[in-house]
Amino acid sequence: MAKGFINKILPFSSVDGPGNRTAIFLQGCNFDCLYCHNPETINNEWNLKYNNGSVPTYMSVEDIIEKIHRTRAFISGITVSGGECSLQAKFLIELFKEAHKLNLTCFIDTNGSIPLNKNEELVSLIDMSMIDLKAFNTDEHKMLTGVDNSVVLENINYMAKLNKLYEIRTVIVPDILNNEYNVRMTSSLIASLNQDIKYKLIKYRPMGVRLEKIKTSIPNDKYMENLKTIAKNNGCNNVLII
């Protein structure tokens, strides 16, 4: 059986999709976002540098299913997050097959950087996806993450057409990103795909962040509300400020 490189498992999570879900955080990410709030999950090097007490381990699907089994009655599904979970697609396929046997829904929380349309088997096993659209402008995306956003946009379109796009998120970062542009363009895109897809506007917070990499501030409530109004006026039915 495939093994996953796991950062940590949260048995109960209220913020990783609908209902109560076991959130599985995989180790390793192909982005290096300036504002990353859990840089210890990026790779081993970061882990040594930014260890927050959790030590990543290799776990088999069997090990994870055994853990889930204990609290099976209390959850409606699992969400695999990261790091970047789609980097471990083979592991996800095996994990989701087993989770479905327990009647659990399987969500992925992804940065959208790996083309999902090239992995039909994985997509067929995903019930829903939550994709970050960190910046709409590809240069800005590259400045923020180190990678352009063309695949991210393709994935958003692809998953939305399959009705497997649960949520899009954008972190609002004053002074660093063109937040208003990002929200305007992203909300228009969501409205053109399916107005009911959730759009989460996440306030930048300095928790866990490598402060030497980023100089910004926490956006105030008025600023966030203004962005929410833009998204709503563009036709998004489910806009949430986090």
Added chain:
Amino acid sequence: MNKVLSIIKDKSLTYEQKLMSLAREAENSINVLNISEESEIYRKEGIICDLNEGNAPYRPRYIAPDYENFLKNGSDFFGLTPPKNIWEATNNLLILYKHVPSITSFPVYIGNLDTLLEPFVIDEEEAYLAIKLFLTHIDRTITDSFCHANIGPMDTKAGRIILKIQREYPTSIPNISLKYSKETPDSYALDVINTALITAKPSFANDRMFSREFNNNYCIASCYNGLPIGGGSYTLVRLNLAALSEKASDEENFINHVIPDAVKRMTSYMDERIRFIAEESNFFESSFLVREGLISKDNFTAMFGIFGLAESVNHFIDSTDKKDRFGHGEKANNLGFKIIEKVYSEVSKHKNPYCEITKENFLLHAQVGIETDKGISPGCRIPIGEEPEIHEHLLQSCKFHKFFPSGIGDIFNFDKTVKRNPEFLLDIIKGAFKEEMRYLSIYCTDCDVIRITGYLVKKSDMEKLEKGQQVLSDTVVLGLGAVKNSKVLERKVRTNG
């Protein structure tokens, strides 16, 4: 100062609170119970405690009238005909509530309100107004948080109106439980959860378990007590497992000798209290509730309470390391289970002819403590400050619930972020009930109304009382005591994991 005079002169008590305190003094001025020497020793040591039930019980502790019957038939005693509309229905109920005795002299059960009122909900706007006035009247006149209403398990218009009003006007009274079953639609359960995250009620009662044990005829009264409708409980006496464990030389001695002996001492004391109520007090011979068929002696039982399991276990485990202690260590948790299993089997051996409805058995009750308990945890609860992560906590707690038909429950305090995902809590409740959890309460860190141990109190009222100001509800005093002695405000906050 003489106790009576000090009550009379007390500036912080309302007139009604003085009256109740004076009645208690009068009752306690006589000694009419034949208490065995063995029981008396444990009573004096605080191992057996009757929760201030008084020296001469002149009414059962908890009474759960059959309100369906009352609405159906009206009342000769009050000269009331069966109600024809929502105004008459709520008015009739309010009249009856003033005359339902209990240990506090306030009704501890006020009916399955949604199903009682549903036939009278014709015009929803009118019903909203009537029910709003009805609930306001209850909160301001039944000034005691042990007053408990039930709703469910089905979705009703009346139930939705009750929930809406609770959200709009958070009050500590009445306490409310949702009888939750497979029949309860998710949308209704979510309405209940959203209400509980504002005003710490309703709690969730596992209808499947209670219905099975009470032959489909139960209510949740007082804190979270499962009792037969049309009856109730003569008495609730509690055994202090923490203090009792000091009597044992070791675990083996505790389980095989000390517990059986303590159960004998306590059941004999309970028998005597029941005998006095049933045979001497003339309660059942004189109460209109009996004459009008709203209660019957045949439907009464008695509650054998326990508390301080955690401290009892930790006494034997003798470790300051949390991973070994009750709620965490496997050995400790197994010992806790063995203790409760033993108490259950010993109590089951005892028979009392006045408890026919429960096959002459007393029912176990995980008592939530009183305001003066210091450092002793309610029932089988894991001590505040030592709570494990929520999934471990639930799995550990569930194991005990099957032993306690007359009440056990756990309370979880959630961070306000869960308000965005009430389905999270519904999943937890469904899971807990699958795992045979009997009763579960939730509230949110930003609620003014909070659950103390079983009952509800407003934080703002406790602040008033602490400043020496009068408050309407007598339970605020208990709440404030529990906050000081039991770290209630320090209950672990459950965030997103």
